[in-house]
Amino acid sequence: MEDHILRTTILGIISWTTAFHLFRKLLPKRSFEFCNRLVSTVHATLAVALASLSVENWACPVSPLASKSSPSQMQALAVSLSYLIYDLICCQFDKRVSIDNTIHHLVSIVGMAAGLVYRKSASELIAALCMTEISSPFLHLRELLKELGYRDTDLNLAADISFAAIFSFARMVFGPYITWVTVTADNPLIIKAMALGLQLVSAYWFYKIARMKTKSEICLASRIFDQIVFTNGRKLFPKRSFEFCNRLVSTVHATLAVALASLSVENWACPVSPLASKSSPSQMQALAVSLSYLIYDLICCQFDKRVSIDNTIHHLVSIVGMAAGLIYRKCGSEMMAALFITEISSPFLHLREFLKELGYRDTDLNLAADISFAAIFSFARMVFGPYIAWLTLTADNPLIIKAMALGLQLVSAYWFYKIARMVSYKLTKRAASKNLVCARKLS
Structure with missing residues (x-):
């Protein structure tokens, strides 16, 4: 490890420790864990920023594989390594020492240290850093809210x-994609092992997250599943609305579109590449399937009770863009990426409406569907969306495809604004409802 990287790591450990003590002084009534989570939130934000700034080629963010690390990548890794060492030590003084968290820290420390020593695999490590830290602020927000007295609230x-x-x-x-490219590339064995270890820890945590539901929520979900699959499935939904049946078709398409888009990726090391290139047969097929669905849905929606102007514009923009891609036989990589990010949140969108029609409006399950949709939509369309739009605009693509990419992003931004208002309204409404119930009980 180079001297300046070693100095950065040592200085980082001192800085994170100092920040923790400052929080303890500034917030004397807050717990040890509360202050540590504030430090962790600062690190998560800084880590994602540094990781993003150190990407050498946004057209292929996880590339070049198994290559020599750049100075900015080394710096980002050193900052996070210093934090992980601090946090590993700090957590040992907390009341609850988590074995899985300790393993996660050790795996990450060894992996990052190996990357700094070998001066290699930084692209993979930076991608892993961004992926692991992107959800951390929300993790810490959960616990911060609990200590602030917002446990069991809609905000929590x-x-x-x-x-x-x-x-x-x-x-x-x-995660599995980054693990796969790390393991299959010509990386040192220790980095491959740590990548696999990190993914195993992530899988275990995913299992724990899946168990966060209460028994009542599981029973409720089981009842809904029974109602959809057995009661209505046998009768082909004769009592369900026009919109309900159309949303079932849309859910099938969304699942199929994501699968076809994933299968058509030519190079998983650079999923949005080559840019402005000739489309492959699998990409053409995926576009044709989605184009056919969009034409069907555009027509179908005109017979519904509520015709949404923004949805119509979205469909027209997508249809023109896909049709242009099929005519030019070009831009398959960009369009596959756009198809993936636009459809990944669709099942949650439709689930919200299914629940309402099935009688579960204003329930925790419906709120969960709302927030899941909002989170995935925002992450996909407002993080990756601008990136894909930028790649499409800056590459040598036909003007009509560039225009449609920009139009799609503008529609996504408008929908993001509407979603933010929807979530805010729902949380406010539920809080007001609970306050009213409490007031009635007191009176």
Whole structure:
């Protein structure tokens, strides 16, 4: 390990420790864990920022594989290594020492240290750093809210679901991919082992998150499943609305589209590449399937009671863009990425409406579906969306495809605004309802 990297790591450990003591002084009534989580939140934000800034090629963010690390990548790794060492020590003084968290820290420390010693595999390590830290602020927010007196509130539930959704999406969708490219590339054995170990810890935590539901929620979900599959499934939904049946079709399409888009990726080391290149047969097929669905859905929605102008614009933009891609036989990589990010949140969108029609409006389960959709939509369309739009605009693509990429991102931004208002309204409404119930009980 180079001297300046060693100095950065040591200085980092001192800095994180100092920050913790400052929080303890500034917040004397707060617990040891509370102050440590504040430090962790600062690190998570800084780590994601440094990881993003150190990416050498945004067209292929996890590349070049098994290559020499750049100075900015080394710096980002050193900062996070210093934090992990601090946090590993700090957690031993807490009341509850978590074995799985300790293993996670040790695996991460060994992996990052190996990357700094070998000066290699930084692209993979930076991707892993971003993936592991992107959900951390929501993890800490859950516990901070509990100590601040917001346990068992809608705000805490929103933090729980946001964390669960983002963690699952980051670690169980992108995590295995990053592990795979790390293991299959020409990386040192210790880095491969640590990548696999980190993914195993993530899988274990995903299992624990999945168990966060209460027994009543599980029973409720079972009843809904029974109602959909057995009661209505046998009768082909004769009592369900036009919109309900159309949303079932849309859910099938969303699942199929994500699968086809994933299968059509030519190079998982650079999923959005090559840019502005000739489309492969599998990409053309995926586009054709989704184009056919969008045409069907555009027509179908005109017969529904509520015709949404923004949804119509979204469909028209997507249809024109996909049709142009099929005509030009170009931009398959960009379109597959756009198809993936636009459809990944769709099942949760439709689940919200299914629950309402099935009589579960204004329930915790419906709120969970709302927040899951909001979190995944925001993460996919407002984090990866601008990146894919930027790649499409800056590459040598036909003007009409560039225009449609920009149009799709503008529609996504508008929907993001509507979603933010929806979540805010729902949380406010539920809080007011609970306050009214409490007031009636007191009176």
